[in-house]
Amino acid sequence: MAVLVLADHDNASLKDSTHKTVSAAQAIGGDVDVLVAGQNAKAVAEAASKIAGVRKVLLAESAELGQGLAEAFEALIVPLAANYDAVLTPATAQGKNLSPRIAAKLDVSQISDIVGVVDANTFVRPIYAGNALETVQSSEAKKVITVRPTAFKAAAEGGSASVESVAAPAAPAKVRFIDQRLVKSARPELAGAKIVVSGGRALGSAEEFQKVIEPLADKLGAAVGASRAAVDAGYAPNDYQVGQTGKVVAPELYVAIGISGAIQHLAGMKDSKVIVAINKDPDAPIFQVADFGLVADYKTAVPELMAALG
């Protein structure tokens, strides 16, 4: 039995979701290899080799892999999958983009966004925005799985796996990378942050969002998140969206400001350890999941909170 884990990285650094996916792989059992596919990603492969329990790290490099083209990942991973019983990918936007392509090419049903491993063939996954948990059993010889990183503990450091280069197959010609605009921020990354401060529609404008949410996040050393309503209204970039179709987070502390708590938003944050809600509507559904609720207008409550934090 052997499992291949596709590393999550930005060509420069390895993301924590890789460690969490390795831990899901270890729950399935067998040897665990990590595939680092990117460009100039040697440092990422070195970092992956230090994850405890990893047998070996495979490093494949090409321009198209560095750009994240799903077709390039398909060409690389489908032949590699012959050596493995399962291929696990973190359920990030990129993982969701490429993994179903690999499953279809291998003619297997993808098991999406698992939050639990019951045994090597049985998995738990959320459906209906996390309002139900489905336990599914696969009879397929090869499994293609995406893993919800927040549901698993990160595998520890302390390994010393070897790094082996594998050739990246020829690039697909039918799709080309044009450019990307990534949000640059000195704050921690939303998906893995210990504290998240999120703003909702009540903020009313992008200026207000920046003026209220960002200083509080900086004071707490937190990442910034937003509800779908705030993103749709243009108060915050798409990358901030927490929810069923955005990012799923499970920080130590989640602070929801001016967020009513639609089911779709709760789906993305209800596994946080401690939830704080500040909303002037005492009946807002967010209070049903909040450990600490403050019924107040954010306009007065956030400055007071800043002052109380010192």
Added chain:
Amino acid sequence: MKVLVPVKRVIDYNVKVRVKPDQTGVDLANVKMSMNPFDEISVEEAVRLKEKGVATEVVVVSVGPTQAQETLRTALAMGADRAILVDAGAQDLEPLAVAKALKAVVGEESPEVVVIGKQAIDGDNNAVGQMLAALLDWPQATFASEVEIAGGKAKVTREVDGGLQTLEADLPAVITVDLRLNEPRYASLPNIMKAKKKPLDVKPLDSLGVDAAPRLKVLKVAEPPKRAGGVKVESAADLVTKLKTEAGVL
């Protein structure tokens, strides 16, 4: 240029989902069903492509139960030209089976672009578009927030980890749509009436000759653990004290 838009009939996104007491699934009896919200966005995008003169025909297709005809009629009322129901009866299909059925429909219809919602809000798999692209060996552009089609190419801005990315794909291609692409229109009453007269072909899933057998066995569907309700605090200062002492997270 012909555009094919797959749509799915799902539980309405405003409905509170209830798990059946016997844990065999989610209770769908007497529950409001609607078009998957992401598919409304893909129908809207296709109709806009036609209004701009980029597309000549918008064909909507659903692989699902007989009642999905209602969903298709909604798409026709939004402005699609004709509809195809691949009738799967009461069979619950996995994304791979849906992708295989859609591949067969693509073979018959030869669209130049398939525009499809990035995920359905029931299964939350986020898989059919990518699987269809793989089975067809077409390029894919997922999670689109902006689409421009010209000269046999699609330029697509995508919502990715960390921001936005722009790709250019040669047609034919599969585009999966995200929330920010557009705001779907409501069908007007005259258009709902007109939609009743638009063609809607029904073909049984069996007639496509695809392997739709489930690969996964659902052992149970359970409610997630409930979060215990918390407490209300009186002030911001009180909140900070509780976070420091009771919760220990600051």
